Amino acid sequence: MGVLTRRVSSQNLAVIALIAVLVLVMHTMFPLFLSPLNVESIAMAFIFEGIIALGMTFVIITGGIDLSVCSMLPFAEIICAKLMTQAGMPVWAAVVLTLLLGALVGAANGVMIKLLNIHPMIITMATMLILRGTNLAITNGKAIAGFSDGFLTLGQGKLFGINIPVIYFVVVAVILSLLLNNHKYFRQIYFIGNNEKAATLSGIDVVKVKIFFYMLCSVIAASAGILAASKYGAAHWVHGNGSEVKAISAVAIGGASLAGGSGRIGSTVIGIIFLAVINNAFVMSGMNTFWFDVVNGTMLIAAIMISYYATYRNEKRLLKVKYEKLLGSGE
Amino acid sequence: MTPVFLEVKNISKSFASNAVLRDICFDIREGEVHALIGENGAGKSTLIKIIGGIYQPDSGEINIDGQVVHCANPIQAMERGVSIVHQELSLAQNLSVAENIFMRREIINKIGFIKWDVIRQRSREIFDQIGIEINPSDLVGTLSVGMQQVVEIAKAISLKARVILMDEPTSSLSEKEIDRLFTLIRELKKQKVSIVYVSHKISEVMEISDRVSVLRDGRLVFTKDARETSVQDIISAMVGREINNIYPARSKGVGEVVLQCKGLTRYGYFRDIDFEAHSGEILGFYGLIGAGRSEIARAVVGADKLTSGEIFIDGQKTVIKNPEEALKKGIAYLTEDRKQMGLFLDFSVAKNITSSTPSKFTNESGFIKSHNIAAVAEDVVRALTIKTDNLDTDVVFLSGGNQQKVLLGKWILPKPRVLIVDEPTRGVDVGAKALIHQKLRGLADEGMALVVISSEMPEIMGLSDRLAIFREGRLTEVLDNSKGQVSQNDIMERAVK
Incomplete structure (x- = not known):
């Protein structure tokens, strides 16, 4: 109910329009753009960044950020791979253990941020380095392969003709969106991101809630790692490089303020689709894909400027009231 | 007589060594509007924060029913x-x-999902009850400030509040919104909800309240029925303190106009401000919160932008884009917020003192000549009797009074012709205060033009040769105080009405 009545933001509409125009232009220039094969490649090209962005959305709404996800992804790949190939664990046990380890790392992030009272960017950057170092050390920089067919199905298989990671993404997005839109516990993060002090005074256990959502973000990144290992058929420390920036961009392009207090799962999905389509447009049109990150970065700045504009407009409105009062008191 | 709902008994509260409330006794009756009035720093906000559970009192108790x-x-x-x-x-x-109204008290189904229809319906009922039309589905950010305040009040009503404490509720409302707020307050009264109304706008207070309590310097002066008191009465209670004559002598002779400002306006902050500062004279700026004094000073030195207005130095029209340029043209501004904006707390005394004049202490290539710094800083420390172990002590370890002296030293070192000092003795002990006063007078006697901004009435009366009084972004009047003839009531009348 609530989902339907709440309006789609104008920024979402603008991004959707931009995607539509892009698709239309690409389709006229390259008729193969909308072929099933290319649509599949659009969907799969950014699927892991997309999954990570879902978890990132919560952290950003609380007013935080998590850079460690980019090494969480290969960390989960490697741990899961080692548990299966070296410890001989069954797939399900390896997956569960890997996710638990992800939760632990997320908890460590949350606890350190609150306990040391240091900006999440610094703490999660440290975690990122620690995980990356661990990844390199425990693999000597080499890939781990040799997975069972059952495990490979997770990332490479299809259900009803759709790639399993895409189905996973959609299911997780729908569930998280329902929760974020309606569940009491999830709604708290909007109050925290809007005004942490007021949220504390209103009785929200800010510390606990934040730790929970850092855990959620890490677990989701770990799940992306498990799927990535399966899709690539190997675990390698270099996977996931730069995924944190793309995930953050997707959330911001979706219209969330990086200062916290706003953002929605649906908007993040729009943001990730936008990045995926642009990227594919580069590939299709034969442009140098190295330029893609330039577009990505520019879009991030544009998104941040738009969210600043909203704040600016609010301040302007306040000033107007004050000014009219000044005029009134003179005459 | 209506029964008392809440009673405050002998409450005292100090922050650090600063007594903010002393032995306050105060009560709130059912369904009354009780105004709490006082100057800046009288303790109004602290008192309602104690009643509202945000602060804990050091002593005393609160009774409910x-x-x-x-x-x-x-x-x-x-x-x-x-x-x-x-x-x-x-x-x-x-x-x-x-959702804002029902925050933390959401009505949920079995799996924890919020029942949006129900909380919307309940919100609508509250708005019907108070007779104001707001769509419960609207985002709060799309509402005006006045309407957002109504939402806060609706939240209080949904919590079955029996007393609502309002801190300066009209400070950012338009005339129309104030009318609506008053209608709402009258409606709440009928429903037996009490209101504590904190304000320094006496005309508003007289219009809406049943009883008035006046605080001064953390003490309750009186509580009276609004009908039995008058604006004059309240003003006298706000200001009626003993003034000891410990201030330095007045100006020895007023010189030329150094700084002249005409029609200064900053959109949303202040409007049509005219004043001039003479060499050899101290011009005082007085006003309550929201009067715009500091904002004017900041705009004069270019820290904030002016919307319109002209500034003349020695009769020459000039444009000042930033504080650095202001300093070059001879105007220095000493901020009220020494910790955040005035000092580099983790730097040494010497570095702080010389930080406003870096070019004097560097050679041609921009490297610092530290022996010069030490010599100059030594002089300033001696002249202002700054108590510090040595010049290399970090400023953060100094007492408030000595920090303030460092800040003063920093700004008189470049020898400005106009010095604007904002709250020069806030949080400063008595000894340092007297020394700062003497120093300020000394600077004026040497020919500097001084503008002193202060919320402390005795200080502004004791120091100023002329006194400019501001109210809500306007300059009400400039009073001649060359013989100390201005009274506290003269000032307060112009600051509140």
Whole structure:
């Protein structure tokens, strides 16, 4: 109910329009753009960044950020791979253990941020380095392969003709969106991101809630790692490089303020689709894909400027009231 | 007589060594509007924060319905029927009105999902009850400040508040919105809800309240029926303190106009401000919160932008784009917020003192000549009797008074022709205060033009040769105080009406 009545933001509409125009232009220039094969490649090209962005959305709404996800992804790949190939664990046990380890790392992030009272960017950057170092050390920089067919199905298989990671993404997005839109516990993060002090005074256990959502973000990144290992058929420390920036961009392009207090799962999905389509447009049109990150970065700045504009407009409105009062008191 | 709902008994509160409230006794009756009036720093906000459970009193007790209660936090206070509507609203801008009203008390189904229809319906009922039309589905961020305040009040009503504490509720409302707020307050009264109304706008207070309590320097001066008191009465109570004549002598001779400002306006902050500062003279700026004194000073030195207005130095029209340029043209501004904006707390005394004149202490290539710094800083420390172990001590370890002297030293070192000092003795002990006063007078006698901004009435009366009084972004009047003839009532009348 609530989902339907709440309006789609104008920024979402603008991004959707931009995607539509892009698709239309690409389709006229390259008729193969909308072929099933290319649509599949659009969907799969950014699927892991997309999954990570879902978890990132919560952290950003609380007013935080998590850079460690980019090494969480290969960390989960490697741990899961080692548990299966070296410890001989069954797939399900390896997956569960890997996710638990992800939760632990997320908890460590949350606890350190609150306990040391240091900006999440610094703490999660440290975690990122620690995980990356661990990844390199425990693999000597080499890939781990040799997975069972059952495990490979997770990332490479299809259900009803759709790639399993895409189905996973959609299911997780729908569930998280329902929760974020309606569940009491999830709604708290909007109050925290809007005004942490007021949220504390209103009785929200800010510390606990934040730790929970850092855990959620890490677990989701770990799940992306498990799927990535399966899709690539190997675990390698270099996977996931730069995924944190793309995930953050997707959330911001979706219209969330990086200062916290706003953002929605649906908007993040729009943001990730936008990045995926642009990227594919580069590939299709034969442009140098190295330029893609330039577009990505520019879009991030544009998104941040738009969210600043909203704040600016609010301040302007306040000033107007004050000014009219000044005029009134003179005459 | 209507029964007393809440009673405050002998409450005292200090922050650090600073007594903010002393032995306050105060009560709130059912369904009354009780105004709490006082100058800046009289203790109004602290008192309502104690009643609302945000601060804990050092001594004394609070009774509700005759029972002693201890509210460790605002939630416990709310459960007992006490809600605060803050000056700065605390609503989540990106959430709906209904969700904000029912924050933490959401109505949910078995799996924890919020029943949106129900909380919207309940919100609508509250708005019907108070007779104001707001769509519960609207995002709070799309509402005007006045309407957001109504939402806060609706939240208090949904909590079954029996007393609503309002801190300066009209400070950012338009005339129309103030009227609507007053209608709402009258409606709440009928429903037996009490209102504590904190304000320094006496005309508003007289219009809306049943009883008036005046605070001064952390003490309760009186509580009276609004009908039995008058604006004059209240003003006298706000200001009626003994003034000891410990201030330096007045100006020895007023010189030329150094700084002249005409029609200074900053959109949303102040409007049409004209004043001039003479060499050899101290011009005082007085006003209550929101009068715009510091904002004017900041705009004069270019720290904020002016919307319009002209500035003349020695009769020459000039444009000042930033504080650096102001300093080059001979105007220095000493901020009221020494810790955040005035000093480099983790730097040494010497570095702080010389930080306003870096070019004097560097050679041609821009490298610092430290022996010069030490010599100059030594002179300043001696002249201002700054108590510090040595020149290399970090400023953060100095007392408030000595920090303030360092700040003063920093700004007189470049020898400005106009010095604007904002709250020069806030949080400073008595000894340092007297020394700062003498020094300021000394600077004027040497020919500097001084503008002193202060919320402390005795200080502004004791120091100023002329006194400019501001109210809500306007300059009400400039009074001649060359013989110390201005009274506290003269000032307060012009600051509040």
